[in-house]
Amino acid sequence: MKDYCIAIHGGAGTILKSSLTPELENSYRNALKKAIDAGESILKDGGTSLDAVEKAIISLEDEPLLNAGRGAVFTNEGKHEMDACIMNGLDLSAGAVAGVSNVRNPISLSKAVMQQSEHVLLAGQGAMRFAEKVNAKFEKDEYFFVQMRYDQLLKAKETDSILLDHTQGEKNNKTKFGTVGAVALDRNGNLAAGTSTGGMTNKKYGRVGDSPVIGAGTYANNATCAISCTGHGEFFLRSVVAYDISCLMEYKGFTLKQACDKVVMDKLVKIGGEGGLIALDKNGNIELPFNSEGMYRAKKYANSEIFTAIYSD
């Protein structure tokens, strides 16, 4: 029996020590620890990586600090439109939703799409009707109202900036790509990956990023790796980032680290694609690369201490 491991992220971007108070930094680290604990509770009992990924992401979605689920940013119309995706490396099955509102846990809805429909990707109003059919948990608008997020919307509207998901603090001209994700390897050697996001503050026009797109923001294949991305989605979509890492391993014989370096630190940088990802291969190697200034991230192996980090170090 192999042992298990899990890694998570809470978004990448301009995250500087100078812009986080010690209290806030502590809150972020606690949120990461809580999510790792949630995922690990599944894995240590012999549960599947798929369930562990879901449970870790539910914990991150329920956390108001992170841009997914409860803490999802506001769209231009003052709503929340969330995207999520989950993929099982065992059989390449996958489920995803784009542009859903009032769904408490988009990651669980993605899993329902995978397990209870013939489809892979459901969007908008139709996805909400599916959510009703499978009795997904809904929450009223108030649940998703986080003052910090609303202030971000007002600020973004002032400057008509669509793309910015401002971090709090002084450096308001900096960007943060709020997304959460998890990858896990279970005791049966199966990989899974999931991603969930509230998108970009002040976004218009039903913009969809890379998070719900298999091969772009999320991918898992037992033969290679499990990946969850966070960054400037448009560049991740055009670069088919997650599947590119898998292909470099499968077709070119790269190690996970070589593939991550090539895609995140070279290819993405060349086209201006800021962000990062978490990656895990079938042998339990974990990489947490990012080309931005920081990425909320954590990892844990069975019988070892949890690792959490925020800045580049």
Place this chain on the structure above:
Amino acid sequence: MKDYCIAIHGGAGTILKSSLTPELENSYRNALKKAIDAGESILKDGGTSLDAVEKAIISLEDEPLLNAGRGAVFTNEGKHEMDACIMNGLDLSAGAVAGVSNVRNPISLSKAVMQQSEHVLLAGQGAMRFAEKVNAKFEKDEYFFVQMRYDQLLKAKETDSILLDHTQGEKNNKTKFGTVGAVALDRNGNLAAGTSTGGMTNKKYGRVGDSPVIGAGTYANNATCAISCTGHGEFFLRSVVAYDISCLMEYKGFTLKQACDKVVMDKLVKIGGEGGLIALDKNGNIELPFNSEGMYRAKKYANSEIFTAIYSD
């Protein structure tokens, strides 16, 4: 100066000689010829592959026989929800829309997303607001009403079958994956690809297939190839089909034909993914592989006769 070439498809599936009258077969071949002519008119004047792909697909979208634009199939609610994507191999720029209604030419709206927004993929109501902003051409519901498509909806509703886009004729238990697409190489050596679809008859829940997803249904990269897919979208999404062909060429040194054979005739067949694709590499090699019984397809090189085909032969 290289010379140009173009290839198009009008969908794959159970297309048997026994189920098409000679008149209907002739109509399909004429529709293919008209689209090739439209694309070629751009290429022979030294225009870009991007414009040629758009123009060929506009011709296919305006044709009621094909499941895209005017001939888009009916959703469960009696509406038309269309998806499209276009990608430029020169700089990997791309644009896509999912779940748009009443837009005459979704392929042109995709191009507007690429050229007039900061985004890559817009979905649903938001995408329609963007269409209004860029003055996209809208048509009333009547424009999209094609009796044959409506009969297909009634038939699909009888059996509550979601996935079937029935071909007319006797064999109503057969499936056809209605999608149109084009790939082109222009005289400057630039590749482009585009895909447009009306989805599946009687579809529910805002289902999105592979067509608007970069790397799955559509991909173009001057370094490798241009691809447009048609088939059972869920399998194409999970297999990241279009980018897989590009990666097999780039990372494993496969020829276009070897890559197409591997993906369409081996990998897709193994997971039950019925369909096909059109593929064109930077040297002007064209492949039109499919693992279904037929695929409406055509290709043309500068200074040669047009090739059109429907069945496996």
